[in-house]
Amino acid sequence: MPAIVVESLTKFYGRTRGVEELSLEVREGEVFGFLGPNGSGKTTAIRILLDFIRPTRGRATVLGLDAQRDSMEVRRRVGYLPGEPGLYDHMTGEEYLAYMASFRSGGARGGRGATGGAGSPNGHDRRAVAARRADLSRRLDIDLGRRIKTLSRGMKQKVAIIQAFMHGADLLVLDEPTSGLDPLMQHVFYGILEEERAAGRTVFMSSHVLSEVERVCDRVAIIRGGRIALLEVVEDLKRKRIKKVHATFAGPIEAGSLSLPGVRDLTVKPSGSGAVAEFRVEGGAVPAVVRALGSLPLADMVIENPSLEDIFFEFFGPEAAAEVARAHAIEGREGRGQG
């Protein structure tokens, strides 16, 4: 049974489009990345799954349950990390997590249902939840005794992550999970996510960071303008992706020596006694190019993964890339604003 099935999901806020004719299926036990620029409809789709928003048309099922009609049962079995960690500022982290856990104690269904990993703590098992909470707080290096209003954005994100993960839910729905985390904590988070995957849990996460999705996800959907623009196995996406190569040579080279299948936009310029070559290469052609470079007087080389803008440019053209760049610029300003 698929963990999530979305069929022709459409949501309009008045005349403003949230998502339109969105269809996708998330398989049980996979980590699914939902990628797209701000305003593309990621959060709208996620909120429909949690029944915060009611669709204009279409339907969604989560763990075989109707997202609207069976919303209580859905939320009992889902761990949710919101894009904006809305926490109660006057509480300590411990109080907040205890308050959230109190809604699942007693009422939670026992097993993992169709999905989930062995030995996972269920909502009703307070000791298991408490142990998991303690483990997560230790790994994420956060003092849960502090008042939430005194915590930084990144610290609040950690509390929100613990809240989503501590119940050992069958399905994790994560909206921009690493937002606000420093690189070290991102690494810790990816480790936690790996464990969830190994335990057989399903993860549905939105992101606008391609490298993150590549690192942790099995499949990825790119959403643009409220519709699924691309749905790929991550490994396939990597193979198809164009990488940028910047190579510096200690001596002169012939441009023809790099004119290989899969190499595009090649430029070779003299630089001092040597040369500098810049080109783009398709993912599958990288080994052949590296072999060819090895036979040349190579002094230095940078292989750059494309940004989300590059991917969009590659798949959808310059207009889409500009859309992503604008969204990133807005987000950058908002991020600075938040301090």
Added chain:
Amino acid sequence: MRVFRRSLWDEKSAILIWALILALYAVFGVSSYKSFGQSETLNQLMQGLPEYMLAMFGGLPWGTVDGYLNTEIFSFLSLLTALYAALFGASALAKEQDSHTIESLLAQPVRRWSVVLGKFGAMAVGAVLLNLVLVATVVLSLSVFGLEGASAATYPIVALASALTAVATGALALFVSTLVPDQSKAAAYGTGIVIGLYFVNVIGQISDKAKFLSHINPFGYYRSASIITSGRIAWGDAAFLVGFTLAFLALAVWWFEKKDLT
């Protein structure tokens, strides 16, 4: 139930401060009777007040303990506790939406209507407590200051009527908080509506043409003077206040159940 308990716990400081202020107000009201209530000059002044002011002050003779306390305390009791209820009711759900905590809350297996009822219950308990504190302080102060001739046994019934009025306006404010997902705006609208209703009721009391304004207004069904005189709350008044409360509570639940939380 958890939302109710948590909301009440979170409001404990506010309830305590309001209770303290209302208790001081009650002590001041009772203690000032001998100076002001028995003053012949003030008695004459009160009798010469315009009709709208007499309507605001309740309509019992100023020179008696009951009349003095009704003018000084009970006629304003419903307004004061309604302001508390409106502030709490209006910010209850708006605050959750404004600070995005509603997402954390509704990501748990909790029904939307139970969140609304939990907030309503906490508001109602706070309003009842404040009225009880004030009346208990009045009754205690009567014996401390040695005042006799008061119909003290009717005062808890006045408190009940005032609490019903406060809860009714609080339910209206709660409905406002489902419509306005901005805490400060919702609080401003909620308290503004309550103050407006109070003065609209005063207009309704003094003008026959505007009497209908009191008939659709919770403050129009809070009659402290009548309760002190008769020793009971009119069933019709209680029924209107309860009906008003249930109507706006139902509206709040209905709207909150159907709205998109964006």
